[in-house]
Amino acid sequence: MEFMFKIRAKAKMLQKRIVLPESLEERTLTAANILLKEEIARIVLIGKKEAILEKAKSLNLDSIDKAQIIDPDTYEKLDAYAKLMVEMRGSKGVTYEKARELLKDPLYLSTLMIKSGDADGEVAGAQNNTGDVLRPAFQYVKTLPGISVVSGAFIMVLKDKEFGEDGLMVFADCAVHPNPTASELAEIAVATGRTTRAIAGFEPRIAMLSFSTKGSAKHEMVDKVVEATRLAREMAPDLKIDGELQADAAIIAAIGQKKAPGSQIAGKANVLVFPTLETGNICYKLVQRLAHAEAIGPVLQGMAAPINDLSRGCSVDDIVQLVAITANQAGGM
Ligand code: ACO
Numbered sequence: 306m307e308f309m310f311k312i313r314a315k316a317k318m319l320q321k322r323i324v325l326p327e328s329l330e331e332r333t334l335t336a337a338n339i340l341l342k343e344e345i346a347r348i349v350l351i352g353k354k355e356a357i358l359e360k361a362k363s364l365n366l367d368s369i370d371k372a373q374i375i376d377p378d379t380y381e382k383l384d385a386y387a388k389l390m391v392e393m394r395g396s397k398g399v400t401y402e403k404a405r406e407l408l409k410d411p412l413y414l415s416t417l418m419i420k421s422g423d424a425d426g427e428v429a430g431a432q433n434n435t436g437d438v439l440r441p442a443f444q445y446v447k448t449l450p451g452i453s454v455v456s457g458a459f460i461m462v463l464k465d466k467e468f469g470e471d472g473l474m475v476f477a478d479c480a481v482h483p484n485p486t487a488s489e490l491a492e493i494a495v496a497t498g499r500t501t502r503a504i505a506g507f508e509p510r511i512a513m514l515s516f517s518t519k520g521s522a523k524h525e526m527v528d529k530v531v532e533a534t535r536l537a538r539e540m541a542p543d544l545k546i547d548g549e550l551q552a553d554a555a556i557i558a559a560i561g562q563k564k565a566p567g568s569q570i571a572g573k574a575n576v577l578v579f580p581t582l583e584t585g586n587i588c589y590k591l592v593q594r595l596a597h598a599e600a601i602g603p604v605l606q607g608m609a610a611p612i613n614d615l616s617r618g619c620s621v622d623d624i625v626q627l628v629a630i631t632a633n634q635a636g637g638m
Pocket of ligand 1: 440453455456
């Protein structure tokens with residue numbers, strides 16, 4: 306696929322340091338081997354060197370010795386990281402002893418590496434759930450200036466090239482923030498526009514979705530989307546955003562013209578922003594399954610450094626792709 310080919314080629318050029326904290330997990334280690342062999346990124350693994358190399362040998366992986374392997378018991382930066390954790394979250398009850406304990410968890414250690422500039426990004430989640438991957442990141446890497454909420458976008462590769470940008474669309478939030486307020490939804494729209502430019506590689510036309518088009522229904526849920534559209538336009542005058550739009554008015558030209566005449570977006574949206582996580586998560590999975598689309602992501606957006614969460618059902622190729630995307634984010638954010 307041309308889109309992923311470009312992402313991998315750019316990652317190769319960037320040579321970013323990406324941590325894979327679930328280092329003994331089979332799909333992760335197999336992906337690490339491909340990434341190292343094809344030189345898509347510099348890979349950092351966390352764990353006991355002998356155990357990782359032994360596991361690699363048992364899986365016939367021949368390039369793992371090229372990874373940087375960090376031992377969470379003896380790494381020379383543990384003391385500095387623990388002090389930083391106390392500085393950042395002492396008021397939330399993090400003592401030096403508690404910090405040293407937390408650093409035994411590779412998910413905490415990897416976020417502290419990123420926070421301290423010792424790594425550029427992280428991909429995890431083949432083994433751990435979303436909350437466990439994201440919590441350390443929320444606590445120590447935090448959000449980008451001006452953004453209060455992290456969200457997750459999917460790049461949808463549709464079989465039908467008539468939709469979106471030659472068959473590519475971006476959907477958000479499909480992964481993180483359950484019930485955004487109007488201003489959080491506006492931030493999600495702006496962050497999704499930026500992800501679209503930086504990762505999907507096209508100019509976004511953003512539809513703020515609802516069950517109403519331009520006042521066809523009255524409800525507080527519609528009001529939220531109307532307000533989010535206003536705020537998003539204010540936050541990012543450089544982005545083309547319109548709402549509130551129903552899904553058909555957003556993507557079907559004839560319906561867009563009828564329900565939202567004069568809209569720059571209706572009928573030709575290539576980015577869909579959903580009003581809640583429920584709607585976003587359900588829709589991306591339905592499009593993936595019913596339309597046999599490929600769903601690449603979630604690409605987490607709004608975080609101060611790229612940290613991406615895999616589905617526990619991911620394949621080796623999903624991990625390779627997400628590392629390449631993470632490297633691109635590290636190069637472009
Ligand atoms: N963006 C930025 N910071 C956040 C966010 C967010 N979206 N959510 C929580 N935080 C921060 C909080 O402000 C808090 O910071 P503080 O400790 O400095 O005050 C910290 O993170 C922890 O906050 P909690 O409210 O305790 O958050 P919790 O850890 O309970 O939940 C989580 C966060 C796990 C992301 C939760 O919102 C969640 O479960 N979301 C759904 C994830 C999910 O299951 N997605 C669907 C599956 S993914 C898929 O299908 C692809």
